[in-house]
Amino acid sequence: MELRDFRPQSKLVTKETAVPTPRFRVIDAHNHLAEPFGGGWDKRPSPELLDRLDEAHVDVYVDLDGGWGETILQKHLDYFKQPAPERFVLFGGVDWSQWPEKGNQFGEWAASRLREQAKWGAQGLKIWKPLGLHVRDENDALVAMDDERLMPIWETAASLNWPILVHVADPVAFFDPITPKNERWGELHNHPNWQFPSPPYPAFLTIINQFANVVRRHPQANFIGAHVGCYAENLAWVGQLLDECPNFFIDISARLGELGRQPYAARRFFLQYADRILFGTDAGPSLAHYQLYYRFLETDDEYFNYSPSDPPPQGRWHIYGLHLPDDVIQKIYAANARRLFNL
Structure with missing residues (x-):
């Protein structure tokens, strides 16, 4: 039998609580709407999306797809934001592919594009993991996240009162060798391009510490560390940065698996940093995913998928x-996001 065919069924008899709707209304602060992550809602009638969000009790949906490019941002502003402006917040992004052409002027050029995106209606900046792993300058040198040439980007986002949502690096195990000891072996076996061995890539801690440097150097800018601060495996590290930097926030998207297997530490963490945690799923407007998040946050159910x-x-x-x-729960579901996004 191969590992993929191993599907053990637990014999535990435990309480199973269905949570079809949340206890309070929700702002989903980390999600997508287009393929590959959002489910292709940009090709479906927009009233269907609003009905889905209503069913999940999601009042506001943060769409990060504009981080992929200005063409997508403009399309989503027209298709989603314009018909229902109170229901959607759209983030813009940086076109890293222009660095070789712009050279040392790249930072100022990118900042000017953010100002233009703000005029269109963007309300935040999405930074994704190519920064620190793939982005290269005009000399073909890898660009670190704390490179001083990026300063105009962070300063401009702050001047626009934009939150900066950052997903750098990836799960820690993605930087480890693919051996029988790698806890994400099955996932990496299915997606070998998700592995980032060092060398040639920087080590995980190198990238995550670069991110922390940026947060510390720019206290006037509000940063959101996606996926539990990009380091859900180490809540103590995330907590230390939250303690140091009042401009640092986190979301919980796509990390139920990490948080829920350390429930005692996670509960203490959520209680201590309740004012700094944002709800999000990163799974598109999926009812099944929403209901899992509601169950995780609201119930004391044990040992569930x-x-x-x-x-x-x-x-x-x-x-x-x-x-x-x-x-x-009220703070995590919506109050923190309303304050941070000025909703």
């Missing part, structure tokens, strides 16, 4: 609910 897929995609383990108090 963190994904609608069986086996779960990130690792073959199950999770435990955090059973958070109402005041904390």
